[in-house]
Amino acid sequence: MLRALGSQHLAEPLSSLLDTPMQPTATIHRLKAAGAPPRLSAFAQRADRHFKWLLVAPAVLLILALSIYPLLFSLVVSFINYDFQVPGHAFVGLKNFERVVFDPVARWSLLLTAWLSGISVAIEFVLGLLVALTMVRSFPGRGVIMSILIVPLFISPVIVGQAWTLLLQRPFGPTNYILTQLLGQEVTIGWMTERPWLYVSLIIADVWQWTPFMFVILLAGLTAIPPNLYEAAELDGVNAWQVFWAITLPHLGPMMLLALTFRLLDAIRMFDTIFIMTGGGPGTQTYTASYYLYTVGFTQFHLSQATAGSWLFLIFTALIVALLVRRLLKVDPV
Amino acid sequence: MAAVAPARRRKRRSLPIGRILLLGFFLVFVLWPLYWMFNTSIKPSDDYLTVPPVWFPAEPTLVHYEAALFTYRGLDGLINSLIISLSATVLSALFGTLMAYSLARYNTGGRHLSFWVLSQRFLPPIGIVLPVFLIYRGVGLYDTHIGLIIAYTVFTLPVSVWMMFAYFRGMPKSMEEAALVDGCTRWEAFWRVAVPLAAPGIVAAAVFAFIACWTEFFFALILTSRTAFTLPTVFRAFIGFQGAQYGEAAALAIVSLVPSIALGVLAQRHLVRGLTLGAVRG
Numbered sequence: 001m002l003r004a005l006g007s008q009h010l011a012e013p014l015s016s017l018l019d020t021p022m023q024p025t026a027t028i029h030r031l032k033a034a035g036a037p038p039r040l041s042a043f044a045q046r047a048d049r050h051f052k053w054l055l056v057a058p059a060v061l062l063i064l065a066l067s068i069y070p071l072l073f074s075l076v077v078s079f080i081n082y083d084f085q086v087p088g089h090a091f092v093g094l095k096n097f098e099r100v101v102f103d104p105v106a107r108w109s110l111l112l113t114a115w116l117s118g119i120s121v122a123i124e125f126v127l128g129l130l131v132a133l134t135m136v137r138s139f140p141g142r143g144v145i146m147s148i149l150i151v152p153l154f155i156s157p158v159i160v161g162q163a164w165t166l167l168l169q170r171p172f173g174p175t176n177y178i179l180t181q182l183l184g185q186e187v188t189i190g191w192m193t194e195r196p197w198l199y200v201s202l203i204i205a206d207v208w209q210w211t212p213f214m215f216v217i218l219l220a221g222l223t224a225i226p227p228n229l230y231e232a233a234e235l236d237g238v239n240a241w242q243v244f245w246a247i248t249l250p251h252l253g254p255m256m257l258l259a260l261t262f263r264l265l266d267a268i269r270m271f272d273t274i275f276i277m278t279g280g281g282p283g284t285q286t287y288t289a290s291y292y293l294y295t296v297g298f299t300q301f302h303l304s305q306a307t308a309g310s311w312l313f314l315i316f317t318a319l320i321v322a323l324l325v326r327r328l329l330k331v332d333p334v
Numbered sequence: 335m336a337a338v339a340p341a342r343r344r345k346r347r348s349l350p351i352g353r354i355l356l357l358g359f360f361l362v363f364v365l366w367p368l369y370w371m372f373n374t375s376i377k378p379s380d381d382y383l384t385v386p387p388v389w390f391p392a393e394p395t396l397v398h399y400e401a402a403l404f405t406y407r408g409l410d411g412l413i414n415s416l417i418i419s420l421s422a423t424v425l426s427a428l429f430g431t432l433m434a435y436s437l438a439r440y441n442t443g444g445r446h447l448s449f450w451v452l453s454q455r456f457l458p459p460i461g462i463v464l465p466v467f468l469i470y471r472g473v474g475l476y477d478t479h480i481g482l483i484i485a486y487t488v489f490t491l492p493v494s495v496w497m498m499f500a501y502f503r504g505m506p507k508s509m510e511e512a513a514l515v516d517g518c519t520r521w522e523a524f525w526r527v528a529v530p531l532a533a534p535g536i537v538a539a540a541v542f543a544f545i546a547c548w549t550e551f552f553f554a555l556i557l558t559s560r561t562a563f564t565l566p567t568v569f570r571a572f573i574g575f576q577g578a579q580y581g582e583a584a585a586l587a588i589v590s591l592v593p594s595i596a597l598g599v600l601a602q603r604h605l606v607r608g609l610t611l612g613a614v615r616g
Binding site: 053056065070127134146163164165174177211212216217221255262268271279303310317 | 569599
C-alpha cells in the first residue's frame with residue numbers, strides 16, 4: 001500500500017516530510033493509512049496510476065483539436081488551390097506563397113504592422129512607466145485612481161475603436177472643436193481619412209487601451225524593489241535621476257522586457273480597432289498584416305492565399321516567441 | 335545642516351506637483367472617451383451636430399438604448415455573449431485547473447508541455463481562424479453557440495492553465511501529502527483538498543477568461559453570422575454610419591462594457607497575474 005502511494009512522485013516529498021520536526025505525526029498517519037487501505041476498483045486503480053495524464057488530457061485534446069489540427073490543415077490548404085472563385089483543389093506548390101510575397105499590399109501591411117505596433121508599444125511603455133513611477137508610493141485616493149486607470153483593459157477593442165470614432169470623426173466628434181478653441185485657430189483634421197492623422201488616431205486608441213497594461217506590470221515590478229536600497233541611496237545623497245539609473249532601471253529590467261514582449265506580441269495582431277475605425281482604408285492605407293489576411297481570405301475568398309500568408313506571419317511570430325518568451329518565463333524549480 | 339534642510343523640503347514639495355499633473359492628465363485621458371460615449375448615448379439626435387458640441391444633454395433620453403437593444407438586435411447579442419462566455423469560462427477554468435494541477439504537482443511532460451500550452455497564447459488568431467472556419471463549415475459548427483464555446487475555451491486555456499499553474503506552485507503541498515498519507519486517492523487529494531484551497535485562484539482565472547471571451551471580436555466575426563453572433567460583432571452595423579446611429583453605437587457600448595469592467599475592477603488584486611500569465615505575482 002505504502003509503496004503504491006509513495007511511488008516516484010511522492011517519494012521525495014514524503015522523505016522531506018519525515019525530516020521535519022513533525023516526524024511523530026507523520027509516522028502515525030503512515031500507520032493509520034497502512035491499517036486501512038482504500039478499496040479501489042480495477043478501473044479506479046488504473047485511473048489513479050495514470051492520474052497526472054488524465055488531468056492533462058481534456059485541455060491537451062482540446063488544443064490539439066482546435067489549434068494543432070487546424071494549423072496542419074491550413075498547411076495543406078496553403079499548398080493546394082482552395083479558392084471560392086477557382087474550382088478544384090489541385091496541388092499548386094508554392095504558388096500561394098508567391099502570391100503573398102510578391103503582393104505589394106502584403107509587404108506594405110507587414111511594414112505598417114511593424115511601424116504601428118512599434119510606435120504604440122514605445123509610447124505605452126514610456127507613459128506606463130511614468131504613471132507607474134508616480135503611483136509607487138501610497139497617497140490618499142490611490143486605490144480609486146488605480147481602479148480607474150485599469151478600466152481600459154476590460155473593454156473590447158471594438159468598443160475602444162467606437163469610442164475614439166465618436167470623439168474624432170468629423171463632423172460629429174468634438175476633438176476638432178476643442179483643438180480649435182485651445183489653439184485659437186480653425187482646426188479641420190480628417191482624423192479617419194487623412195494621412196498621417198489616421199495613423200495617429202489608431203495609435204491613440206491603442207495607447208489608450210494598453211498603457212494600463214504596461215503601467216500595471218511595471219508598477220508590480222517597482223513595488224518589488226527592496227525599499228532599503230532607496231533609503232541607502234538617500235543617506236548617500238544621491239539625486240533622483242541617479243537613483244533611477246542605478247537602482248530602479250536595473251531592478252526593473254526583467255519586468256520591462258516581459259511587459260514589452262507580451263505587449264508587442266499582442267500589438268502585431270492589431271485588427272479590431274482598424275476594422276471599426278478605418279476599415280483598412282482609405283484604399284489600403286491602414287491594412288495591417290491581420291487585416292490584409294482577413295481581406296484576402298474573407299472578402300476576396302482567396303482562402304489558400306490567405307492561409308499561406310498567415311503561415312508566413314505565424315513563423316514570424318513564432319520566432320519572436322521562441323527567442324523572447326521562453327527566456328522570460330523560465331520555469332524555475334520550486 | 336541648516337542649509338540642507340530647506341533644500342530637501344523644497345524637493346519633497348516639488349515632486350508631488352509633477353506627479354499630480356501627470357496623473358491628472360492621464361486620468362482625463364482615460365475618462366474622457368468614456369464620458370463622451372456615455373454623453374452620446376443619452377443625447378437626443380438633434381444635439382449631435384451642434385457647434386459648440388453639447389457637453390451634457392439638457393434632456394437626457396434612453397431611446398438609443400431601446401433602439402440598440404431591439405432594432406439592432408443588441409439584446410440577442412447580449413444573450414449570446416452571456417451564454418457563450420459563461421460556458422467557455424466554466425470549461426476553461428475546469429480543464430485549466432486540471433491541467434495546471436498535473437503540471438504543478440507531477441511536472442507532467444516537463445517544461446515542454448507547459449511551454450507548448452503557453453505558446454498557444456501567442457499564436458496570431460488569423461493563423462488559427464482561417465482553417466477553423468473551413469473545418470467548422472465542414473462539420474456544421476459554423477455560426478453555432480457550441481462552435482464558438484469550443485473556440486473560446488481553447489483560446490482562453492493557455493491563460494487559465496498558466497494562472498493556475500503559478501497558483502498551485504505557490505501553494506504548500508503539505509495538505510495534499512497529508513491526505514495521500516491518510517489513504518486518499520490522488521483524485522481525492524486534488525478534488526477535496528487542493529481545489530478548495532485554490533478556490534480564490536480559480537475564481538480569478540475564471541474572471542479573466544470571462545473578460546477575454548466577453549471582449550473578443552475576431553473569432554466571433556469570422557465564425558458566426560446571424561445566429562450565434564456576440565455583442566462585439568453587433569458594432570458592425572454602425573460602421574460607416576453618417577450621423578444617424580451615433581447614439582445607438584454609444585448605448586450598446588455602454589451596455590456591453592459594464593459587466594466586464596465591474597468584474598475586472600473586482601478582481602484587480604489578481605490583475606498582474608492575469609496579465610503576465612502568472613509569471614509575476616502581484
